[in-house]
Amino acid sequence: MQKRYLLTPGPTQVPPEVLLRMSQPMVHHRSPEFSRLFAEVQAGLQRLFQTDQDVLILAASGTGAMEAAVFNTCSAGESVLVVNGGKFGQRWLEICRAAGLAAVEIRVEWGQAVAVETVARALEQHPEVRAVLVQASETSTTVLHPVQALARLTRHTDRLLIVDAITALGATAIPMDGWGIDILVTGSQKALMLPPGLAFVALSPKAWQRATAASLPRFYFDLRRERQAQHKHTTAYTPAVSLIAGLHEVLRLLQDEGLPQVYARHAHLARATRAAAQALGLRLLAPEHPSPAATGVWLPPEVDGGQLLNAMRTHMGVDIAGGQDQLSGKIVRISHIGYAGPFDVMTAISALEMALVAFGCDIELGRGVRAAQEVLLTGWPELKPVSGTGSAGTGR
């Protein structure tokens, strides 16, 4: 018998309340009962996206919503600017190329955030660019890109800012309307604490306007048709009913905790994880602009990351993520997104310490844990004896 610890940046852990909610008997998606549920979910998503626009729900993984964003607002041959600083920046590029767009690529070193000036300069050099595509949190490098600053570049122009917030939304505040983001995309299996299978996309009025003229072919991901259906509190095609029921519970949980507290919790766990890695003498992959979703950590060069993760999974039951593409085998990514708490950090760090020691690394057991504990303690200011009633210091 082995307990499993899923500490990867998606799928993430699903709270028991949500598992229970998803286990309820199926309802029909054209019933008043489903529409009532759907309407509440729509309102909750608008609060999460901080938008007055429709947040459309798709039965798809996040990539489906990324495709929808491009195919609904672009036309063949148009120019776009893609920030490519990781595997998911690369995915924007691939989608744009599949769509026959002319992509101006800004390559960013993996582990770095894009420099706003670089984007500004590229936009000046390429007046033909009609949209900027970027990740809010680049999952592969655990970097947070400066979305708010990028929005300032596009907001009062006729360019669109298209943001993949798949590992950002729900982990950090991304006020779509407030910042002036034109398309905001996310998925279910990250901060939304659901199994994979749902994707979400919201469009600004400017993006909807573009959708009317956009000529790329689309059917399943035709957002105009979806919007029409979702205004009637159902979907154009069969929705993933149980996931939407689970989402209803997720939105209740997030509302109960309070979104500012949800974001603070993610930041706090990320700080603790970074402190642990640094105390162990491990370099952070994204020291300057770290994501609150996951923390990338360089492994000592003598360690084969694939073997390490495999050993942790097999023997400890602990799943943390490795590196992708050129970072494969060289880093680990410790997730703290979604249904995560302080003892997930303790599990990840203590497991990593033990695995590194077993792999012959010269690190001190407990040292990373201690550094994380010091950060975590700052999150419990009320964890102390009730004064004057016989606890530490009263000499009872």
Add this chain to the structure above:
Amino acid sequence: MQKRYLLTPGPTQVPPEVLLRMSQPMVHHRSPEFSRLFAEVQAGLQRLFQTDQDVLILAASGTGAMEAAVFNTCSAGESVLVVNGGKFGQRWLEICRAAGLAAVEIRVEWGQAVAVETVARALEQHPEVRAVLVQASETSTTVLHPVQALARLTRHTDRLLIVDAITALGATAIPMDGWGIDILVTGSQKALMLPPGLAFVALSPKAWQRATAASLPRFYFDLRRERQAQHKHTTAYTPAVSLIAGLHEVLRLLQDEGLPQVYARHAHLARATRAAAQALGLRLLAPEHPSPAATGVWLPPEVDGGQLLNAMRTHMGVDIAGGQDQLSGKIVRISHIGYAGPFDVMTAISALEMALVAFGCDIELGRGVRAAQEVLLTGWPELKPVSGTGSAGTGR
């Protein structure tokens, strides 16, 4: 949103497989389907008890089976010897007194195991004693009493040895027939990883013989009637159907892991927990005869244990147990029984460290974790790089 960590010695955590099994639709308890399930559960319990005798299943908490043990084998006015080294030894005494028995009490200091010689001497001094009652693991003090040695004193006499193994069975080997135990009692919510609600009792041939003559009044807990019913693979009164279905899954999980491995796992986690406490400079409550179910640890005298546990529960979501009766407020009991693994120890120890620091104690964060990690690592001999493929030391 706060994750909850149940690290108490009962109820213990329930594995997801078991929760799912218990969530299946109800079946009728007089159906062939239920009888098939029941028969498999009966066979699994015999393997767990290491007995050829019937293991009877009662819809009750463990105390119900304790009462059944006494009321089915004793008659008013008879003498029994009770080992009283904690709250549950005290419970044996209370049951015997409620039954109108004359109890010879052997008081044992809380935290100590009973000395076999003391029992031997008492039995010599009290030839009228017809049964010896003892805990295998005294949950309140985290002590393991020497059941095998006590069985040697009673085995070839006409005295009964009645053993409460509620926090022992499934955590450590207690071969009922092999040791010559006459009555072995346990409950569902400890090593059996189920919710509370089931109790189990098995009687040796000598105990069944006594049951014929025993004159104490009983109805619900009349084990003769239960045995008759359970020979037909059902119960005398309505059984707790879903718990028995869950038990079917539990027995499968234990069989899959292998009972020797289950016992080794408990011993390993207990060792890690003790090492952690000692590294923190905290005294063990039961240093000499510790139970593999839970580890009692003395708190620094300036700490109010009630406040500490309340703070850990409220702010951290971590439930460890406190002391009972005279130990109330003075100790904590960290459980590692049932569905427990290495990262439960990490959670318990790291939480306790942080709470003690927050309560003003002079302990070093991470020090207990590290000591536990050192023990835990010995349990993963295969956690290492595959030789010659580019891990530590190969200079890749």
